[in-house]
Amino acid sequence: MSEKQRIAIVTGGTRGIGAAISVALKRVGYKVAANYAGNDEAANAFSKKHDIPVFKWDVGDYDACVQGIAAVQQQLGPVDTIVNNAGITRDAMLHKLTPQAWRDVIRVDPESMFNMCQPLILQMREAGFGRIINISSINGQKGQMGQTNYSAAKAGVIGFTKALAQEVAKKGVTVNVICPGYIDTDMVAAVPEKVLEGIIAGIPVGRLGSAGEMAHAVLFLADENAGFITGSTLTANGAQFIAG
Ligand code: NDP
Numbered sequence: 001m002s003e004k005q006r007i008a009i010v011t012g013g014t015r016g017i018g019a020a021i022s023v024a025l026k027r028v029g030y031k032v033a034a035n036y037a038g039n040d041e042a043a044n045a046f047s048k049k050h051d052i053p054v055f056k057w058d059v060g061d062y063d064a065c066v067q068g069i070a071a072v073q074q075q076l077g078p079v080d081t082i083v084n085n086a087g088i089t090r091d092a093m094l095h096k097l098t099p100q101a102w103r104d105v106i107r108v109d110p111e112s113m114f115n116m117c118q119p120l121i122l123q124m125r126e127a128g129f130g131r132i133i134n135i136s137s138i139n140g141q142k143g144q145m146g147q148t149n150y151s152a153a154k155a156g157v158i159g160f161t162k163a164l165a166q167e168v169a170k171k172g173v174t175v176n177v178i179c180p181g182y183i184d185t186d187m188v189a190a191v192p193e194k195v196l197e198g199i200i201a202g203i204p205v206g207r208l209g210s211a212g213e214m215a216h217a218v219l220f221l222a223d224e225n226a227g228f229i230t231g232s233t234l235t236a237n238g239a240q241f242i243a244g
Contacts, residue, residue: 005029005031005077006029006030006031006080006081006222007030007031007032007033007076007077007078007079007080007081008025008030008031008032008033008079008080008081008082008083008222009032009033009035009069009072009079009081009082009083009116010022010025010032010033010034010035010083010085011035011059011082011083011084011085011086011112011116012035012036012037012059012085012086012087013032013033013034013035013036013052013054013083013085014034014035014036014039014042014043014046014047014054015036015039015042015046015185015186016183016185016186016187016211017085017135017180017183017185017211017214017215018034018083018085018086019034019046019211020210020211020212020214020215021083021085021211021214021215021218022034022046022050022052023050023052023215024212024215024216024218024219025081025083025215025218025219025222026050026051026052028219030081031076031077032052032053033052033053033054033055033072033075033076033079034046034047034052034053034054034055035054035055035056035057035059035068035086036054036055036056037056037057037058037059037086038056040056043056053075053076055068055071055072059084059086059108059112059115059116060107060108060111060112060115061115062114062115062118064115065112065115065116065119066119069116069119069120078123078127079120079123080124080127080129080130080131081130081131081132081133081222082116082117082120082130082131082132082133083133083134083135083218083222084112084113084116084117084132084133084134084135084157085135086108086109086112087108087109087135087137087153087154087187088104088105088108088109089105089147089150089187089190090102090104090105090149090150091146091147091150092146093145093146094148097148097149101149102148102149104149105149105150105153106149106152106153106156108153109153109154109156109157110153110154110156110157110159110160113134113156113157113160113161114160117132117164121164121168121173124168124171124173125168125171125173127172128171128172129172129173129224130168130171130172130173130174131173131174131221131222131226132161132164132173132174132175132176133175133176133177133178133218133221133222134157134160134161134175134176134177134178135157135177135178135180135214136154136155136157136158136161136177136178136179136233137150137154137179137180138179138180138181138182138235138237138240138241139151139154140153140154140155140156140157140158140179141154141155141158141179141233141235141241141243142241142243154179157177158177158179158233161175161176161177161231161233162231165230165231166231169230169231172227174221174226174227174229174230175230175231176221176229176230176231176232176233176234177232177233177234178214178217178218178221178233178234178236179233179234179235179236179237179243180209180214180236180237181203181209181235181236181237181238181240181241182199182200182203182208182209182237182238182240183208183209183210183211183213183214184208184209184210184211185211188208202240203237203238203239203240204238204239204240205238205239206238207238209236209237209238213236214236217234217236221234
């Protein structure tokens with residue numbers, strides 16, 4: 001961590017993986033804004049427990065992002081680190097998948113990549129420094145039955161990362177993506193027990209990952225010494241799927 005005060009926004013930063021990321025960034029000295037969608041109770045409890053300010057807006061809505069980012073910058077100062085973590089699932093086999101379930105997932109991820117990065121990218125380019133860390137998924141790398149929407153969304157996050165990394169490489173801004181495997185959060189708690197047993201049996205490490213382990217990967221990529229690491233995809237899945 002440099003002398004300069006770093007300021008981060010973590011989308012979906014009040015629960016699960018995002019909460020662990022917010023706490024980890026604060027621990028190493030960042031000012032952190034934790035964004036969330038609508039669960040006020042969880043967000044307020046998180047904010048109180050960790051003394052991290054929370055900001056409610058929908059990352060699927062461009063105008064809401066512009067306003068939300070402005071509110072964060074007014075309160076904390078110029079943001080130099082974005083962790084695009086918010087994501088949702090609406091699983092069904094394609095023959096049962098509704099247009100609404102398709103759109104819901106696509107508008108949170110990958111549209112939030114555009115909605116969050118576009119309003120801040122010029123500022124980062126001009127500052128000559130920035131860190132953008134996007135959270136995709138193992139299922140964006142390998143595809144997953146019952147998740148055509150989610151797999152397409154998360155593959156889109158990887159493509160967005162690779163393209164933006166090239167655009168801003170000369171400006172001191174890095175853009176990387178982390179692909180978690182199955183992590184012990186509310187999202188995975190929603191998976192039926194029998195299905196989850198099958199999933200764990202297919203993870204060579206023999207367990208789910210933890211949110212703290214994902215936060216550790218974010219700290220590594222956010223570090224000022226990680227300036228040569230950009231456009232990369234970091235798989236963090238207990239060797240469940242080893243991408244080339
Ligand atoms: P959780 O469901 O535990 O938490 C989701 C967080 O995102 C909450 O803070 C939620 O806010 C917020 N959020 C959801 N939609 C929006 C929105 N439209 N605008 C703003 N905030 C929103 O998720 P996880 O921690 O499990 O997952 C975090 C990320 O990691 C996601 O992108 C997910 O796809 C990815 N991932 C997760 C894996 C896992 O095994 N858990 C595996 C691979 C990837 P609120 O509390 O208000 O609802």
